[in-house]
Amino acid sequence: MRKNGYSLLEILITIFIVSLILSASYFTYISIFKEMKEESESVELQMEKIVGLELLRLDLEHAxxxxxxxLNVTDDYLIIExxxxxxxxxxxxxxxxxxTTIGxxxxxxxxxxxxxESELEAPNENFVFVDSEGFIYGTVNNGLCPSNSVLVGFPYSPDATGCDGFCSEIEYYLSDSNLPAHCSQGTYNLLRKVNSAIGGNPILSCVADLKFTIDLDTDDDGVVDVIGMPIDNSIAPNDLRMQLKRINVYIxxxxxxxNPDYNFTKYRSDTRGNYIEINGIKLYLPDTPNFRNYRWKAIKISVKPMAIIE
Incomplete structure (x- = not known):
């Protein structure tokens, strides 16, 4: 007849089995937590990307x-630079x-x-007026019509720094300041700065490279004949106004x-470094040892400016 209680061997076997179960549960938890963390970071970046790219697209569309x-063509304004x-x-x-600048x-x-007639998003009394032929008539800051001519007025910010003070200058540029901790070394924030604001607001983070090009119709036949030209300010402002058909952004x-277990391989190399190519444009990856432990994506935005006055 067996006495009540357990033998030492039975207790040790039970402890061993429980330890195995706890170890398996721990590693399963760690794996799930790691995947959730990676998925959370990915979702966060995706949401940021959607909002940031839409703002960039709208700005390009309204260039x-x-x-x-x-009246003097030599005084024309560069719409992009x-x-x-x-x-x-x-x-x-x-x-x-x-x-206040919409409408x-x-x-x-x-x-x-x-x-x-007026179609304004918010009250504003600062307008630049354009006549029926597209020439600038003048500006007002009292909201009243400046003449008996047929004129269209566009509201502008009193803080505007471009076009002799009536158009805003919206700058997009890369900066490595205040980069989020989850970004790879060698990446940047894409900042958006308006007029004379101090610094810019980040609209995208973890950006490795950025390029801009334009497509032109140089012979005015309605067909684009120059594709992927760098924006090098070599075109006269009036010609750019007439010829510009698309602005392309590569990010x-x-x-x-x-992810230490991930190995990114979809890239090429040249004397400058490692890159991803899209439409003949080379976008370079960070020059860091662990860049392969991140997923990278090349994005192209191609926008037709919708409201250029010709």
């Missing part, structure tokens, strides 16, 4: 919006993050009076966080 032609390969300035009376007004035979950015 030249509200900017009429000066490159400072470097990864630094672009977009000029427009409309700033998509300032609703238009119409004047006709009512000098000194409010416009006869190489990180997707998700660091």
């Amino acid at each position: 030249g919006y509200g900017i009429g032609k000066p 490159s400072i470097a390969d990864d630094h672009l300035i977009i000029r427009s009376t409309l700033n998509n993050t300032d609703n 238009w007004v119409l004047c006709s035979n009512n000098e000194g009076e409010p416009p006869i 190489l950015m990180q997707e998700g966080g660091f």
Whole structure:
């Protein structure tokens, strides 16, 4: 007859089995937690990417919006300008993050009076007026029509620094300041700066490379004949206004966080470094030992400016 209780051997076997179960549970938990963390970082970057790219697209779409032609062509304004390969300035009376600059007004035979029609997102009394031929008539800061001519007015920010003070300058550029911890070394924040603001606001993080090009119709036949030209400011402002058909942006950015078990292989190499190519444009990966432990994606945005006054 067996006495009550367990033998030492039975207790040791039980402890061993329980330890195995706990170890398996721990490693399963760690694996699930790791996957959840990577998925959370990926989702966060995806949401940031959607919002940031849409703002960039809207700014490019409104390049030249509200900017009429000066009477002297030599005084024309550059609607887009490159400072470097990864630094672009977009000029427009409309700033998509300032609703007081969104809309238009119409004047006709009512000098000194409010416009006869208006479609404004928010109140604003600062307008630049353009005549029926697209030439700049002038600006007002009282909201009233400046003449009896037929004029279209575009609201602008009183803080505008471009076009002699009536169009905003929206800058996109890369900066490595305040980079999130989940970003790979050698990546940047894509910043958006408006007019004379101190610093810019990040719209995308973990960006490895950025390029801008333009497509032109140089012979005015309605067909693009120059594709992928760098924005090098070599085209006269008036020619750029007439010929510009598309603005292309190429972005190489990180997707998700660091994963020691992942090995990124979809890249090529040349004397400058490792790159991903899209439409003949080389976008370079960070020059760091662990860049392969991140997922990378090349993105192209191609936008037709919708409101250039020709």
